[in-house]
Amino acid sequence: MQIVLDPVVEAPCCVLGTVDLDQAEAERIAPMFKALGDPVRLRLAALIAAGGRVCVCELTGNFDLSGPTISHHLKTLREAGLVDCERTGTWVYYWIRPESLQLLAGLLQVTGPVG
Numbered sequence: 351m352q353i354v355l356d357p358v359v360e361a362p363c364c365v366l367g368t369v370d371l372d373q374a375e376a377e378r379i380a381p382m383f384k385a386l387g388d389p390v391r392l393r394l395a396a397l398i399a400a401g402g403r404v405c406v407c408e409l410t411g412n413f414d415l416s417g418p419t420i421s422h423h424l425k426t427l428r429e430a431g432l433v434d435c436e437r438t439g440t441w442v443y444y445w446i447r448p449e450s451l452q453l454l455a456g457l458l459q460v461t462g463p464v465g
Contacts, residue, residue: 371457378431382454385430390415391423398433399446406442 371379386392390413397412398404410420424444427433432451435444 379453379457381430382432382450385426385432388423391427394423395427395432395446398444399451403443403445406444
């Protein structure tokens with residue numbers, strides 16, 4: 351691993367929380383970042399995380415998008431492993447998978463001096 355030094359600080363900027371990330375783990379985690387890279391999905395994830403267990407009917411009013419488009423974004427979040435869901439009657443309820451967020455947070459945790 352090559353560390354690039356900040357010329358002002360003359361010390362390593364930071365180190366990812368998980369330094370030894372093997373190929374298999376990187377391939378498992380990358381879709382989570384990709385899913386959150388879309389502004390709509392990032393907002394959906396934030397709304398779901400804030401609400402705990404949220405009905406899709408509570409999410410759609412926050413966007414100027416069609417129901418099928420929201421469903422597509424939710425499916426992407428689910429396939430990435432960030433949310434899970436359960437159908438109750440005609441409604442689908444979503445919740446964040448905390449272990450996925452903990453994994454991402456652990457990876458992004460900065461150790462060492464920060465500029």
